[in-house]
Amino acid sequence: MIEAVGLTKRFGAKTAVDGLSFQVKPGHVTGFLGPNGSGKSTTMRMILGLDRPTAGQVTINGLPFRELPNAQRHVGALLDAKAVHGGRRARAHLLSIAQLSGIPEKRVDEVLGVVGLQDAARQRTKGFSLGMGQRLGIATALLGDPQVLLFDEPVNGLDPEGILWVRNLMRQLAAEGRTVFVSSHLMSEMALTADHLIVIGRGRLLSDMSTQDFITHNSAGFARVRVAGNGPDGRVILGTALTKAGGRVLQEPDGALRVTGLELPRISDLAHETGVRLWELSPHRASLEEAYMRMTQSSVEYTSTDDPRAELWEPEPLTVPDWEEEVQAPVVPAETAASFFAPPPPGSAARPFLMPGSPADLAPAAQNSPEEPR
Amino acid sequence: MTATADATPAASARQDGGYSSPLPTPRPHLGHALASEWTKLTSVRSTVWTLGSLVALVVGIGVFAVLQTGSADYKSIPFVAPALFGMMVGQLAVMVLGVLTVSSEYGTGLIRTTLTAAPDRLRVLTAKYLVFGAVAFGVTLGSVAFVGISAALLRNGPEAGYHGAGEWVGALGGCLYVTLLGVLALAVGALVRHSAGGIAIMLGLVTMPPVLGAILTGWPVSREIGLTVVRYNAPMGLIQLFGLPNSGMDGSPTPSDLAQLGLLVLVTALAVTASYVVVRRRDV
Ligand SMILES: Nc1ncnc2c1ncn2[C@@H]1O[C@H](COP(=O)(O)OP(=O)(O)O)[C@@H](O)[C@H]1O
Ligand SMILES: [Mg+2]
Numbered sequence: 001m002i003e004a005v006g007l008t009k010r011f012g013a014k015t016a017v018d019g020l021s022f023q024v025k026p027g028h029v030t031g032f033l034g035p036n037g038s039g040k041s042t043t044m045r046m047i048l049g050l051d052r053p054t055a056g057q058v059t060i061n062g063l064p065f066r067e068l069p070n071a072q073r074h075v076g077a078l079l080d081a082k083a084v085h086g087g088r089r090a091r092a093h094l095l096s097i098a099q100l101s102g103i104p105e106k107r108v109d110e111v112l113g114v115v116g117l118q119d120a121a122r123q124r125t126k127g128f129s130l131g132m133g134q135r136l137g138i139a140t141a142l143l144g145d146p147q148v149l150l151f152d153e154p155v156n157g158l159d160p161e162g163i164l165w166v167r168n169l170m171r172q173l174a175a176e177g178r179t180v181f182v183s184s185h186l187m188s189e190m191a192l193t194a195d196h197l198i199v200i201g202r203g204r205l206l207s208d209m210s211t212q213d214f215i216t217h218n219s220a221g222f223a224r225v226r227v228a229g230n231g232p233d234g235r236v237i238l239g240t241a242l243t244k245a246g247g248r249v250l251q252e253p254d255g256a257l258r259v260t261g262l263e264l265p266r267i268s269d270l271a272h273e274t275g276v277r278l279w280e281l282s283p284h285r286a287s288l289e290e291a292y293m294r295m296t297q298s299s300v301e302y303t304s305t306d307d308p309r310a311e312l313w314e315p316e317p318l319t320v321p322d323w324e325e326e327v328q329a330p331v332v333p334a335e336t337a338a339s340f341f342a343p344p345p346p347g348s349a350a351r352p353f354l355m356p357g358s359p360a361d362l363a364p365a366a367q368n369s370p371e372e373p374r
Numbered sequence: 375m376t377a378t379a380d381a382t383p384a385a386s387a388r389q390d391g392g393y394s395s396p397l398p399t400p401r402p403h404l405g406h407a408l409a410s411e412w413t414k415l416t417s418v419r420s421t422v423w424t425l426g427s428l429v430a431l432v433v434g435i436g437v438f439a440v441l442q443t444g445s446a447d448y449k450s451i452p453f454v455a456p457a458l459f460g461m462m463v464g465q466l467a468v469m470v471l472g473v474l475t476v477s478s479e480y481g482t483g484l485i486r487t488t489l490t491a492a493p494d495r496l497r498v499l500t501a502k503y504l505v506f507g508a509v510a511f512g513v514t515l516g517s518v519a520f521v522g523i524s525a526a527l528l529r530n531g532p533e534a535g536y537h538g539a540g541e542w543v544g545a546l547g548g549c550l551y552v553t554l555l556g557v558l559a560l561a562v563g564a565l566v567r568h569s570a571g572g573i574a575i576m577l578g579l580v581t582m583p584p585v586l587g588a589i590l591t592g593w594p595v596s597r598e599i600g601l602t603v604v605r606y607n608a609p610m611g612l613i614q615l616f617g618l619p620n621s622g623m624d625g626s627p628t629p630s631d632l633a634q635l636g637l638l639v640l641v642t643a644l645a646v647t648a649s650y651v652v653v654r655r656r657d658v
Contacts, residue, residue: 026393048490051657066493073399077490083483085418092417099410100492102400140487145395177393 006056016042018203024181029174031194032183039203040183072101076141077150081133086126098143111139130157148179167193187292201296218291225257226280238276407501424471429517432460436521445531452541452617454522465552472559473572475506480567511553541617548615554638561645583607
């Protein structure tokens with residue numbers, strides 16, 4: 001059990017971690033998700049007593065890390081797979097770490113076996129591949145057979161086979177009743193590995209819920225509507241009608257319309273009433289990755305409008321069509337949302353597919369959505 | 375839970391019914407850290423290279439010098455004197471190893487792994503000082519003794535004159551002096567956390583004072599300071615401890631062996647204390 005209360009870390013003027021409070025419970029894989037530079041590694045270093053918090057505190061099983069009577073037997077961590085002396089052989093490296101806490105030498109061979117590095121035990125770690133390095137780091141974390149495990153981006157740079165192996169290992173460790181805390185900047189990976197997700201952006205807590213809840217709250221459904229011939233006229237007529245009927249319409253780059261807040265039969269009826277022929281009317285779910293990006297986008301560091309790679313952060317640049325503005329200003333205050341629209345997609349409240357202005361905007365959305373009809 | 379019974383109840387009681395391990399859970403002590411440091415020191419090549427070059431320099435040059443000299447040459451110098459030539463360069467190897475012992479951990483990031491496994495940083499640092507100090511002293515003493523004993527056995531003709539126990543004590547002091555320089559280097563490495571930086575500082579500390587002292591003596595205002603620096607510096611201290619005439623400029627009295635050693639002990643103690651304070655507080 002890891003418990004952080006108001007954890008804050010400032011480096012000079014830069015606030016890397018900003019008032020984080022969370023709990024990591026045993027028996028689960030808890031994912032720690034956030035874009036690069038959001039403060040995941042800094043948080044992990046504070047948990048491990050390597051960095052001193054500027055404010056707040058974090059305890060493991062009720063004690064600050066540095067006060068644990070035999071830290072290595074309670075907590076194991078992989079912070080950086082490259083954090084080894086390249087000139088030392090793998091087994092000597094593990095042995096030197098094990099000896100620090102009086103862990104018997106046979107345990108070294110045991111963990112080498114667990115991570116499948118028996119054959120590389122006599123090799124200098126300089127020659128290790130990225131995957132072998134990660135395995136050695138995981139072996140180091142497992143040395144003390146600890147009850148609490150922390151892994152900072154353990155699948156970074158691994159091949160699919162390695163990723164699968166790490167994923168299964170995490171799940172197995174959690175199934176044994178251990179507390180497993182894994183950081184990643186990849187939503188797709190965490191959705192598969194973690195039972196619980198703690199999402200941060202710019203050092204602040206954005207979301208703390210089970211993965212299942214996160215998925216239901218954040219992957220909104222929508223309908224894709226393609227007007228026959230893809231002509232702008234039909235699009236405008238139908239779009240206006242859909243908006244009047246309470247739908248939210250966004251235009252995809254290829255001219256298709258993304259409609260939320262209206263059931264498929266209703267869209268079909270409206271198209272029929274306005275005399276617009278359709279080439280496509282299909283149900284979709286926004287990917288979790290998209291939801292995660294929207295959630296953290298406002299907190300991604302170094303975002304600048306003239307960054308040539310800016311479009312990479314926006315997987316599908318969606319536009320608000322012209323007619324949308326006539327009927328309704330695109331930005332609607334959250335509290336009035338319900339009166340303007342038929343059921344908005346859960347989790348996105350009044351502003352589907354628009355970036356939240358600040359992390360705070362997400363909080364009411366997350367709280368409202370469970371009551372809202374789906 | 376039986377295996378972990380000797381752990382502090384506070385920690386084991388709050389396992390939340392989670393995983394409990396069959397491994398023993400002794401309270402870690404300095405002995406564990408010493409074993410770990412020994413493994414670390416003996417498992418990297420830089421140890422072999424630095425200590426190997428120390429032995430090669432001291433023994434190689436020393437034995438060569440012994441073979442080139444006759445008994446008469448030892449009339450006014452001690453038998454260990456031939457070891458000094460190699461030691462003047464060899465001490466640099468000790469200092470390099472001292473810096474590397476800790477700076478390589480910072481450079482690679484290994485220090486985070488180490489301090490995650492052993493959060494009581496002072497235990498880890500103490501083990502580093504003890505293991506490195508013992509190894510450096512042992513190797514230095516061994517090579518000096520080899521040269522000294524070779525000279526004493528091969529060149530003990532009547533022309534060599536009287537040789538007392540005092541010169542062996544001096545050589546012991548010399549080995550201690552070199553070890554202290556290494557310990558100082560380790561402290562510097564812990565303070566600056568950077569191999570090249572730490573080595574540069576130590577090189578400057580050993581090579582600059584004689585030059586600086588000589589320059590200072592050139593001006594009347596700083597002459598007194600200059601003379602003091604010329605008498606009290608690392609190479610001079612080493613030469614003096616090894617029993618060679620420390621030719622103080624204009625025949626001014628040379629400081630005692632104890633004063634030379636004492637000065638280095640003081641400087642090293644300050645640096646070691648600083649390293650404890652800083653390493654305990656600093657983020658890694
Ligand atoms: N030692 C440090 N000194 C100054 N700034 C730091 C330090 N460590 C991290 N930071 C800054 O804190 C922020 C969070 O970094 P980090 O915790 O590494 O994020 P993440 O692991 O989520 O990518 C970054 O902006 C980073 O530049
Ligand atoms: Mg990181």
